[in-house]
Amino acid sequence: MPIDSENLVVWGDCDAAGIVYYPRFFHFMDAAFQTLLRKAGFNNRILFEQFGARVPIVDTNAKFLSPATFEDRLVVNAEVAHWGTKSFRMSYHGSREGVPVFEGHEVRVWAMAAPGGSFKTAPIAPQFKTALSAADRGGK
Amino acid sequence: MPIDSENLVVWGDCDAAGIVYYPRFFHFMDAAFQTLLRKAGFNNRILFEQFGARVPIVDTNAKFLSPATFEDRLVVNAEVAHWGTKSFRMSYHGSREGVPVFEGHEVRVWAMAAPGGSFKTAPIAPQFKTALSAADRGGK
Amino acid sequence: MPIDSENLVVWGDCDAAGIVYYPRFFHFMDAAFQTLLRKAGFNNRILFEQFGARVPIVDTNAKFLSPATFEDRLVVNAEVAHWGTKSFRMSYHGSREGVPVFEGHEVRVWAMAAPGGSFKTAPIAPQFKTALSAADRGGK
């Protein structure tokens, strides 16, 4: 059972055509990912403190199926679509009153802090995978 | 009784210092104003369709009392502080778990669409003032 | 010869990891598209006034190849990758001091204002295609 994140689209999310400025949909996807992290007992700060890791995006896409505007309730559903060794694929579906608004994906890598301030991809911590999978299934 | 608008501060609201990027607080203030409008039965679209009016900001300020970061629940309290003839002053208080985060004001004018696409300030529609005042007092 | 759009990445473009918040890359892509429109003698207002048309995005993707941070000069190169009948595909490459930062695509449709405030896809106006193609080749 995927996680739902609800957003009330506000005036400031919209562009001069009166609809959501499309980069904002990626913000809503990122926020839905944070909701899943939270459900699994994590957030970006905890991941960094506990594992020395970040989960940056290396690839993303979205299809926009119908417009959304301010005062719309946008429900964003997030789930892990695939676990790789060093990366995982998130899948998102956004809807408004049951009407599909967008669908998208993110590929996120498990990146560990390396000397000199850089990050290197590394095998995903088993504890992270277990907790995120459980949260995704409605666990926790 | 002023209106409360609750925001979960997300990763994308924060800057490289790890705290809310300060222009975002004005976004939260604007969103709280929309919440008050909604409670009064309005939104920016309705104001324009029903009255031919917009309520743009001509003056605003904020004091930042303590930082907020992602995963914080930011409660923003909005109320009308003063009604003028053609303008009104909104007052905002933001807090996190009861700790004051910011306080701010906006002066908004009642601006009517004029020929040629411009807007001219005009006396506030009594119906708007009545409805907003009622919503502000916990009415509707 | 594709169009270049230069952006100085600023503090407010970055997230708490100190790098560009990834939805902002789509903002930079959109801004680069506006630069191409401008070179062709258009902008979103002119398209609407002259043709009754908008060019919304229906599909987009990006690959992030290396991070960018504040004070970086991000050059975004935009070109039309494909002309369809009712849609066209934009291609973007972003780099910093010659180092690839991202590459992305947008599929934009030619959408004409229809009665009731909605928009319907329609064949791209030949004049738009001609002008954009010329701008893309370094013309105008």
Added chain:
Amino acid sequence: MPIDSENLVVWGDCDAAGIVYYPRFFHFMDAAFQTLLRKAGFNNRILFEQFGARVPIVDTNAKFLSPATFEDRLVVNAEVAHWGTKSFRMSYHGSREGVPVFEGHEVRVWAMAAPGGSFKTAPIAPQFKTALSAADRGGK
């Protein structure tokens, strides 16, 4: 001689009324401050590495004098209006083709990293004051 920072207002800076979404003006103010820092040989990263300091905003205001929209060239002029012991006041003027668009202020404090991740205000480093003053006068 104050520093000018030029911004081309883009589609994504505007709201559904077709004008700059007002929190973005604070983004433009912040960007103009970064331009002044740069001219003085600093940026937020250097301030933190060299002095262990940040310069967060504790108080800000803006008056909006005329609207701006996409494709406008917004010139933002930034100067230090006052030096205090632990804080300084920035003054901003924004204009479009010579027409005043906004004026604003920021009070920024000199905040030093303290144990436990917090920050405490402290006397401004003389070197910072000297360099910023020189940049402000057209020096460097």
